[in-house]
Amino acid sequence: MRDPFAPIRAAANIAVDDAHKQPIALVGAGEIVDVAHLPAYAAHGLSIAGIFDIDTNKAHRVAERHGVGRVYRSLDELAADAQAPVVDIAVFPWAQFDIARELLDAGKHLLCQKPLSYDFAQAKQLVDYAAHRNRLLAVNQQLRFAESIAATRAMVSEGWIGEPYEMSWDFHVFTPWQNWAWVADLPQLDLQQFTIHPLDTVRCVLGEPRWVYGNQASAPGQTEKGETRTVSVLEFDGETRAFLRSCHKNTTGDPRAEFRIDGTRGSIKGTIGLMYDYPRGRADTLAVNSAVLPTDGWLPYPVLTRWIPDAFIGPMASLLEAIATGGQPATNGSDNLATLRLVHALYESGREHKVVRI
Numbered sequence: 356m357r358d359p360f361a362p363i364r365a366a367a368n369i370a371v372d373d374a375h376k377q378p379i380a381l382v383g384a385g386e387i388v389d390v391a392h393l394p395a396y397a398a399h400g401l402s403i404a405g406i407f408d409i410d411t412n413k414a415h416r417v418a419e420r421h422g423v424g425r426v427y428r429s430l431d432e433l434a435a436d437a438q439a440p441v442v443d444i445a446v447f448p449w450a451q452f453d454i455a456r457e458l459l460d461a462g463k464h465l466l467c468q469k470p471l472s473y474d475f476a477q478a479k480q481l482v483d484y485a486a487h488r489n490r491l492l493a494v495n496q497q498l499r500f501a502e503s504i505a506a507t508r509a510m511v512s513e514g515w516i517g518e519p520y521e522m523s524w525d526f527h528v529f530t531p532w533q534n535w536a537w538v539a540d541l542p543q544l545d546l547q548q549f550t551i552h553p554l555d556t557v558r559c560v561l562g563e564p565r566w567v568y569g570n571q572a573s574a575p576g577q578t579e580k581g582e583t584r585t586v587s588v589l590e591f592d593g594e595t596r597a598f599l600r601s602c603h604k605n606t607t608g609d610p611r612a613e614f615r616i617d618g619t620r621g622s623i624k625g626t627i628g629l630m631y632d633y634p635r636g637r638a639d640t641l642a643v644n645s646a647v648l649p650t651d652g653w654l655p656y657p658v659l660t661r662w663i664p665d666a667f668i669g670p671m672a673s674l675l676e677a678i679a680t681g682g683q684p685a686t687n688g689s690d691n692l693a694t695l696r697l698v699h700a701l702y703e704s705g706r707e708h709k710v711v712r713i
C-alpha cells in the first residue's frame with residue numbers, strides 16, 4: 356500500500372551530509388547544551404573540538420558526561436583554536452554580543468541563541484558585523500525543525516490543505532521559570548524566551564505579517580519579573596491571520612500545547628509534547644484532514660522524534676551545509692531579525708495598547 360506520508364517524512368528528516376561536517380566548539384555548558392545541543396550533535400556524529408564556560412567546573416562536568424576531550428580555559432583560547440571553525444554560543448543572552456564579536460573577529464562561523472539580543476538595534480549590528488566579516492551567523496530557532504512542525508510545513512507546501520489562511524497556537528502550561536533564576540529575573544519573559552519560537556514557525560508557514568496586536572500580563576502573585584501570559588494577533592495580507600496564546604501558570608495539572616492550521620482544502624492540528632513535562636515531555640502528535648489527498652477525516656501522522664533533543668540538529672545542519680555550499684542557513688541572521696522584529700512590535704503594541712505596523 357502506498358504510504359502518503361513518505362514524502363512528508365523525507366522532507367522533515369534532517370541529515371548532516373558527511374562532507375559538510377566540521378568540528379564545533381561550544382561557549383556555555385548550561386542546561387540546554389547538556390540536554391539538547393550535545394546529544395543532538397552526538398546522534399549525527401558531529402565532532403566537538405572543545406567547550407568553554409565561565410564556570411570551569413561545570414564545563415568539566417558536561418565535557419566528561421558527553422566525552423568532550425577539551426575544556427578551554429578562556430574564550431581567547433577557544434578563539435585561537437584553528438581546529439574549531441564553527442562555534443555554538445549558548446550563554447545568557449546579554450553576554451552573547453561581546454562573545455560573538457570576538458569570535459567573528461577570530462574568523463569563526465556562529466550559531467547563536469535566541470533571542471539574538473534583547474536590543475533589536477544590537478541584534479542588527481551583530482548580523483551586519485557577521486556580513487562585514489564575511490562569516491555566517493545562524494540563530495538556534497529550532498522549533499521550525501521539530502518533526503511535527505517540519506511535517507506540517509511539508510504538507511502545506513505539498514498543497515494538502517490548499518491555501519492556508521489561519522494558524523493558531525495555544526499553550527496553557529506550567530513552566531517553573533524559577534529553575535532558571537536569570538530568566539525569572541528578566542523584565543521581558545514569555546515573548547523573548549518562549550513565544551519567539553512559535554512566532555518563528557508562523558513566519559515559516561504563512562510568511563510575513565503586516566500588522567500585529569499584542570497583550571502581555573503577569574499572573575497574580577507571581578515571582579517572575581516579566582510577563583507569563585501573552586496574547587498575540589498577526590494580520591497578513593488578505594484574510595490570513597495567526598493567533599498565539601501562551602500562559603505559563605497552569606496549576607491544575609491539565610496542560611495544553613496545541614497548534615492548528617486551517618486552509619481552503621483542509622486542516623492540520625498537533626501538540627508539542629515537550630511542553631507537557633519539560634524537558635522530558637512526550638511525543639508530539641500530528642493529524643491532517645485533507646480534501647486533496649483525500650483523508651476521509653483526520654489522519655494521524657506518527658511523529659517519531661522530539662523537539663528536545665532531535666530538532667536541535669536542524670539549525671546546525673543548515674549552518675554546516677551553508678558553510679560547505681556557499682549558501683545561507685535557514686535561520687540566518689537576517690531571517691531571524693524578522694522574527695525578533697515581531698517580538699519587539701508585540702511589546703510595543705502591548706505597552707501602548709495599539710496595533711503596530713511591521
Ligand SMILES: NC(=O)c1ccc[n+]([C@@H]2O[C@H](COP(=O)([O-])OP(=O)(O)OC[C@H]3O[C@@H](n4cnc5c(N)ncnc54)[C@H](O)[C@@H]3O)[C@@H](O)[C@H]2O)c1
Nearest residue numbers: 383384385386387388408409410445446447448450468469
Ligand atoms: N529551545 C531553545 O532555543 C532554548 C531553550 C533553552 C535555553 N535557550 C537559550 O540558551 C541559552 C542558555 O540557556 P540555558 O538554559 O542553558 O541556561 P543555563 O543558565 O543553564 O546556562 C547558561 C550557561 O552560560 C554560562 N555563561 C554565562 N555567561 C558566560 C560567558 N560570558 N562565557 C561563558 N559562559 C557563560 C553560565 O556559566 C552557564 O553555565 C540562553 O540564551 C537561552 O535563551 C534556548
